[in-house]
Amino acid sequence: MSMTTAPRFPDLLVGERTKxxxxxxxxxxxxxxxxxxxxxxxxxxALMSGSWNTMDPATRARFRGDTLGLVxxxxxxxxxxxxxxxxxxxxxxxxxxGMIRSTVLASPRRTPVLAAKAAVFAAVLFALGVLIAVPxxxxxxxxxxxxxxxxLGSPTTLRAVLGFGLYLALTGVxxxxxxxxxxxxxxxxxxxxxxxFVLPAALAFLPGSAGSHIxxxxxxxxxxxxxxxxxxxxxxxxxxxxxxxxAWTAVAYAAAHVSLTKRNV
Amino acid sequence: MDDVSFRVLPGRVTGFLGPNGAGxxxxxxxxxxxxxxxxxxxxxxxxxxxxxxxxxxxxxxxLEARSFHPGRSARNHLRALARSSALPDHRVDDVLAQVxxxxxxxxxxxxxxxxxxxRLGIAAALLGDPRVLVLDEPVNGLDPEGILxxxxxxxxxxxxxxxxxxxxxxxxxMALTADHLLVIGRGRLLADCSTAEFIERHTEPELYAxxxxxxxxxxxxxxxxxxxxx
Numbered sequence: 409m410s411m412t413t414a415p416r417f418p419d420l421l422v423g424e425r426t427k428x429x430x431x432x433x434x435x436x437x438x439x440x441x442x443x444x445x446x447x448x449x450x451x452x453x454a455l456m457s458g459s460w461n462t463m464d465p466a467t468r469a470r471f472r473g474d475t476l477g478l479v480x481x482x483x484x485x486x487x488x489x490x491x492x493x494x495x496x497x498x499x500x501x502x503x504x505x506g507m508i509r510s511t512v513l514a515s516p517r518r519t520p521v522l523a524a525k526a527a528v529f530a531a532v533l534f535a536l537g538v539l540i541a542v543p544x545x546x547x548x549x550x551x552x553x554x555x556x557x558x559x560l561g562s563p564t565t566l567r568a569v570l571g572f573g574l575y576l577a578l579t580g581v582x583x584x585x586x587x588x589x590x591x592x593x594x595x596x597x598x599x600x601x602x603x604x605f606v607l608p609a610a611l612a613f614l615p616g617s618a619g620s621h622i623x624x625x626x627x628x629x630x631x632x633x634x635x636x637x638x639x640x641x642x643x644x645x646x647x648x649x650x651x652x653x654x655a656w657t658a659v660a661y662a663a664a665h666v667s668l669t670k671r672n673v
Numbered sequence: 674m675d676d677v678s679f680r681v682l683p684g685r686v687t688g689f690l691g692p693n694g695a696g697x698x699x700x701x702x703x704x705x706x707x708x709x710x711x712x713x714x715x716x717x718x719x720x721x722x723x724x725x726x727x728x729x730x731x732x733x734x735x736l737e738a739r740s741f742h743p744g745r746s747a748r749n750h751l752r753a754l755a756r757s758s759a760l761p762d763h764r765v766d767d768v769l770a771q772v773x774x775x776x777x778x779x780x781x782x783x784x785x786x787x788x789x790x791x792r793l794g795i796a797a798a799l800l801g802d803p804r805v806l807v808l809d810e811p812v813n814g815l816d817p818e819g820i821l822x823x824x825x826x827x828x829x830x831x832x833x834x835x836x837x838x839x840x841x842x843x844x845x846x847m848a849l850t851a852d853h854l855l856v857i858g859r860g861r862l863l864a865d866c867s868t869a870e871f872i873e874r875h876t877e878p879e880l881y882a883x884x885x886x887x888x889x890x891x892x893x894x895x896x897x898x899x900x901x902x903x
Binding site: 413414415416419420422423424426427430431432433501502505506507508509510511512513514515516517672673 | 702705706707708709722723725726727728729734736737739740741742743744745746749750752753754755756757758759797
């Protein structure tokens with residue numbers, strides 16, 4: 409053969425991108441993610457604006473205090489379901505189908521394989537998150553205009569747009585890492601959804617401020633980074649929310665890395 | 674397995690034999706970095722597989738049937754592997770043609786028959802035009818046409834200068850395909866010699882003498898059982 413270049417990390421990125429785009433389930437999940445994201449970002453502000461007259465003063469104050477969160481968080485909470493399912497499937501399916509054998513024969517160093525898979529997925533989710541946030545804000549500001557205003561050009565809004573992308577990307581890599589750890593598609597999806605939905609619901613019953621500190625330290629509570637930072641019910645700031653989610657993702661990624669490099673495939 | 678070392682030379686088909694559970698697949702998985710040895714090193718071409726500069730160009734392997742995602746087309750499966758290995762995309766068309774999968778290349782890999790799935794696995798092994806080709810039980814579950822195809826391909830690749838290692842527990846198939854044999858059992862390497870020599874050495878002398886030369890490959894099973902069952 410004429411070409412004798414050794415494979416490098418960019419080659420792995422291209423290979424993983426090819427894997428990612430060549431499965432129909434990818435496009436399904438990304439489509440569902442977009443519909444849920446834009447859909448709930450429009451639905452919740454529309455419903456709340458519609459029920460303004462019957463709304464109690466506390467909810468009205470929250471509506472006005474964190475309009476940004478009201479317009480972006482509902483979509484993010486639903487869109488992350490699709491990001492979690494797709495992320496968990498991406499790695500767990502390598503094991504459940506036997507693809508992992510072909511993967512590690514082609515790329516026997518496992519550290520860059522995990523990095524390339526995570527990088528491709530994170531980049532796609534970040535871009536898609538920004539693409540969902542922008543129309544959501546335009547739509548949302550029109551829907552809430554009778555009762556509140558959104559400063560579309562403000563640094564806070566820009567931060568929230570990038571935050572939407574980061575929230576999906578970090579959540580997706582968290583799910584992908586758990587998929588690499590659990591190695592079984594159904595178990596991986598169940599584990600991720602338990603962490604993202606069951607735990608928050610269970611911990612919400614913890615009493616007092618200690619309870620809300622714990623409940624809001626879960627990865628899914630990182631969506632505080634999509635708000636204005638002025639929601640009285642949030643105990644962490646948007647930046648703290650980002651750091652909490654990033655820490656969870658880093659721990660899961662590190663665990664996946666250890667598992668992948670130490671265990672047989 | 675303890676302290677097993679062997680050479681697989683270019684230009685011939687080497688058969689890798691041993692009773693079930695003797696560690697044939699484990700040996701290959703150790704060599705190719707899918708498992709880690711308890712102690713010591715598993716080296717291929719003098720280095721751990723993961724430290725080869727271009728693994729796909731050095732060693733191509735088929736370890737188990739169905740090492741692909743059933744939802745991806747055969748072509749995209751090979752494309753992803755080729756790109757990860759820094760191989761040009763035209764290698765995908767080359768190997769698809771080489772294994773006779775060009776027509777089926779855009780079907781979901783999960784819809785391929787067992788034999789076609791095996792061809793896809795061999796196509797993946799051939800992507801980098803590797804110096805060494807390792808096929809673990811490549812004819813398991815194949816129909817006679819598929820078995821003949823694997824045998825012909827292995828011999829042709831060896832004749833083109835590749836080193837071909839085939840593991841199997843099917844003695845007659847090995848007698849027809851392999852020029853050289855490695856036999857493992859009882860945790861060690863029991864034999865490393867040409868197929869003809871192995872048969873001569875391990876068959877009962879009277880039986881060997883009474884068998885016409887053309888029929889001697891059929892004695893491999895007898896020789897193998899005499900060596901491995903004690």
